Amino acid sequence: xxxxxxxxxxxxxxxxxxxxxxxxxxxxxxxxxxxxxxxxxxxxxxxxxxxxxxxxxxxxxxxxxxxxxxxxxxxxxxxxxxxxxxxxxxxxxxxxxxxxxxxxxxxxxxxxxxxxxxxxxxxxxxxxxxxxxxxxxxxxxxxxxxxxxxxxxxxxxxxxxxxxxxxxxxxxxxxxxxxxxxxxxxxxxxxxxxxxxxxxxxxxxxxxxxxxxxxxxxxxxxxxxxxxxxxxxxxxxxxxxxxxxxxxxxxxxxxxxxxxxxxxxxxxxxxxxxxxxxxxxxxxxxxxxxxxxxxxxxxxxxxxxxxxxxxxxxxxxxxxxxxxxxxxxxxxxxxxxxxxxxxxxxxxxxxxxxxxxxxxxxxx
Numbered sequence: 001x002x003x004x005x006x007x008x009x010x011x012x013x014x015x016x017x018x019x020x021x022x023x024x025x026x027x028x029x030x031x032x033x034x035x036x037x038x039x040x041x042x043x044x045x046x047x048x049x050x051x052x053x054x055x056x057x058x059x060x061x062x063x064x065x066x067x068x069x070x071x072x073x074x075x076x077x078x079x080x081x082x083x084x085x086x087x088x089x090x091x092x093x094x095x096x097x098x099x100x101x102x103x104x105x106x107x108x109x110x111x112x113x114x115x116x117x118x119x120x121x122x123x124x125x126x127x128x129x130x131x132x133x134x135x136x137x138x139x140x141x142x143x144x145x146x147x148x149x150x151x152x153x154x155x156x157x158x159x160x161x162x163x164x165x166x167x168x169x170x171x172x173x174x175x176x177x178x179x180x181x182x183x184x185x186x187x188x189x190x191x192x193x194x195x196x197x198x199x200x201x202x203x204x205x206x207x208x209x210x211x212x213x214x215x216x217x218x219x220x221x222x223x224x225x226x227x228x229x230x231x232x233x234x235x236x237x238x239x240x241x242x243x244x245x246x247x248x249x250x251x252x253x254x255x256x257x258x259x260x261x262x263x264x265x266x267x268x269x270x271x272x273x274x275x276x277x278x279x280x281x282x283x284x285x286x287x288x289x290x291x292x293x294x295x296x297x298x299x300x301x302x303x304x305x306x307x308x309x310x311x312x313x314x315x316x317x318x319x320x321x322x323x324x325x326x327x328x329x330x331x332x333x334x335x336x337x338x339x340x341x342x343x344x345x346x347x348x349x350x351x352x353x354x355x356x357x358x359x360x361x362x363x364x
Contacts, residue, residue, distance in 0.1 A: 001057065002359045005289035009053070009337065009352050012282045013046045013345070016263070016338035022244055023259040023266040024340075026251035038259060038340060045342040049349030056353025060361060064354070065301050068121030072141070075114030078107035079148035106343035108149045108157045113347060113354075115142055115161055116168070116308035123172035124301035130174050135182075138169065156319070156331030162186060164311045171307040172300070223330055226262070229255045230324040234268030234276075241272030259340040261332055264324045280321065283336065286352070287314045293359035302358040309351040 021039040028035045064071070118141060126134055142165045150158045166186070170179055233249035236242065247269035249255055255265045268276050287310055294306030313336050320335040322328030334344040 001356055002289055002293065005286060005293075005352065005356060005359070008282055008285045008289070009349070010050070012279070012286065012337040013049070013349075015267075015279060015282075016335075017042050017046060018244070019263055019266045019270075019338055020259050020340045022247075022270060023250055023255075023263060025245065027253040030253075041342075042340055042345075045340075045345040046349075048342065049345045052346050053349040053353035053356070056350050057356035057360065059357060061302055061305060061354055061357040062299075062361075064117050064305070065121050065124065068117045071114050072118035072145075075107070075111050075118075076144055076148065079111060079145055079152075082107050083148070083151060103342060106341070108152060108154045109343040109347040111145045111149060112157065112161055112164065112312055113351060115145055116164060116305060116312065116351075118142075119165060119168050120301055120304035120308060123168065123304055124299070126172075127300075130169070130172060130178075132178070135169070135174065135178060138165075139182075154332065156333040159331065160312060160315055160319075160333065163315055164308050167311040168304055168308050171294075171304055226256050227323075227326055227330060230262050230265045231326055233258075233265040234324060237269040237272040237276075239273050241268075241270050241275050244270050246270065260334060261320070261330075261339065262324055263335050263339045264321050267338070268324070279338075280317070283313075283317045286336075287317070289359075290352070290355045293355045293362070296362040297358050298362055302361070306355050306358050309355050312351060313348065 017039065020042045021036070024038040025035045028037060119138060122134075122138055122141065123130065130138075142161065146158050146161050146165075149161065166179070166182060169182070229249065233247065233255050236247070236249060242248075245251065247266070250258065250266050250269050255262050258266055264276070267279050271279070290306055290310045290313065294303050294310060297303040297306060316333050316336050319328050319331060319333050320339070323330045323333075334341055336348045337345065
């Protein structure tokens with residue numbers, strides 16, 4: 001097993017538990033609620049994630065190939081079920097969760113893994129290379145869950161799934177000219193969606209706010225406020241940070257959804273620039289070890305799995321941290337192992353477990 005990958009992942013998750021606690025304690029105390037509520041739940045989520053990582057690490061990853069399309073089918077059914085009236089739960093204008101007692105399960109998080117396994121299964125069986133017919137089949141295969149995720153709506157996850165798909169096709173040996181055509185086609189689809197009003201106004205506002213931080217458009221004011229508070233929180237941390245539980249923006253709950261989408265602001269304010277660099281470096285080590293597993297994989301299936309997992313994790317980090325600093329669009333993408341949420345935690349730990357399985361069996 002890759003002890004560096006395991007140790008770094010556990011360390012980042014531990015930092016995440018602490019950050020979630022510091023980001024929620026002040027608000028919960030003010031509300032007269034148990035200040036350890038989110039701490040306890042995040043701790044349980046991490047334990048569940050560790051268990052999932054261990055299971056996937058022990059199981060031979062090649063078994064996933066035999067059930068790849070079955071997992072894909074289950075993913076699509078779950079995405080359809082969550083949209084059914086009376087089945088999925090509504091929150092913040094979206095319908096993307098199942099309520100199970102006091103827990104919420106978000107199928108779109110696991111849809112990324114389902115897509116990775118399905119695309120890796122299909123492409124690894126095309127030893128002679130991918131033809132246009134294969135490309136159309138893969139695009140259709142991936143298009144179904146991507147569209148279902150967009151309907152929820154969960155635009156951030158849909159973007160991740162699209163990027164993961166393109167990277168995996170490139171790793172699978174798709175000719176460069178076809179890849180360029182696909183990228184251009186994807187850009188045209190986005191342009192048409194924006195011009196045709198397919199996206200909601202708030203989605204367009206969140207995507208374009210970082211380009212117009214001083215806009216007076218009333219549709220963008222909510223996103224501009226979130227971005228301004230996020231940048232203020234990070235900037236107030238300075239070089240060394242304010243210290244745990246001492247950040248005013250964090251303690252007073254100035255940053256909306258800080259424990260989930262904007263958890264990096266709690267890192268920036270309390271740990272400062274140096275602490276933020278350390279946290280991002282640890283996540284970089286996790287991504288590097290996953291990429292290393294892809295390089296050492298014994299077969300194309302393992303290489304494609306790790307390539308997909310690497311893209312999933314690396315882009316999530318870049319997108320989440322970037323949006324809090326105003327250099328990327330605001331999308332609801334969690335920061336791996338740090339953002340609050342059981343589905344995301346278990347999903348990222350499972351992804352690492354798959355990479356561990358590939359690395360452990362690199363020598364045959």
